[in-house]
Amino acid sequence: MEKEYYIDSLKKSNFKITPQRLCIIDYVMDNTPGHFTADEIFNNVKGKEPTITLATVYNILKALHSAGTIKSFEINGTTWFETNTEFHGNFICANCGKISDVDVDGDSLISSVETTGFEVSEANLLIKGLCRDCRLHPNA
């Protein structure tokens, strides 16, 4: 996605575009595809923007999330964000903690939910197990 896409979605939520907020957008774009937390962004951006607060990071992530620009999911009380808004599974390795995107047939999953009369607005699929590296080299 272009930077304008993220800037526009913040403007729609009535956020002024400040250097701090642009730094957050840069971090989000640099970590696409990928998964990140508010703490991670805060720790990386505060080197460049020393007056930034964790609350600012949260507010921006919340605005991007409600605009549908990023998705979020929770693992053991930690909220993760990602720019991949297509339906997919997030595979969490129980050994190394790495999160990987896996392709899932989202249409058939969602339509099987909707045949029961429910309407899906957001779907997250968490899959836990061992990643390829940890399976092949269990003691590494």
Ligand SMILES: [Zn+2]
């Ligand atoms: Zn692993």
Ligand SMILES: [Zn+2]
């Ligand atoms: Zn993902």
